Amino acid sequence: MIKSSIIHPELLSILAKCGHKTQILIADSNYSFVINSNPRSEIIYLNFAPDMLNATDVLNGVIQLINVESTSMMAWPDDFDNTIHSEYVRILPQGTEMKFQEREDFYSTAKSPNTLLVIATGETRRFANLMLTVGAVK
Structure with a gap:
């Protein structure tokens, strides 16, 4: 039995394959991850x-296993109160860069060959998609 806070075998296997600059998408329940991610990505x-x-x-668990170099989120409308953004900032290591991308740019990032993993969550808050870029081992 593995001694880890994450015990999902497929998730552990794929995270072990991630190298520096690999991208991981944590997708909310509204994200169309099948058509808006790299077809070779593991879901x-x-x-x-x-x-x-x-x-x-999911973010709390994943960051225990990998280093995060940077993140990006899909930009949201000015009149939208994105409560999950502040939660992400609080969870991520202090000083982690976060970029905001327009919808189509975010989709292009998710479709890139660097996106190895998509984690489909039950998150119901809108604009909660978070792209992680794996950092080097410190």
Whole structure:
């Protein structure tokens, strides 16, 4: 039995394959990850039911296993109160760069060959998609 806070075998296997600059998408339940990600990306389905598992729980687990060099989120409308953004900032290591991309640019990033993993969550908050870029081992 593995001694880790993450015990999902497929997720552990794919995370072990990630190298520096690999991208990991934590997708909310509204994201069309099948058509808006690299066709060679591995998809891990953790979207059992609405808000199970949510994106912040997944992020908390993933950052225990990899270093995060930078992140990006899809830009949201000015009149939208994106509550998950501040939660991500609080969870990520202090000083982690976060970029904001327009919708089509975010989709292009997700479709790039660097995106190895898509984690489908049950997160119901809109604009909660988070792209992680794996950092080097410190």
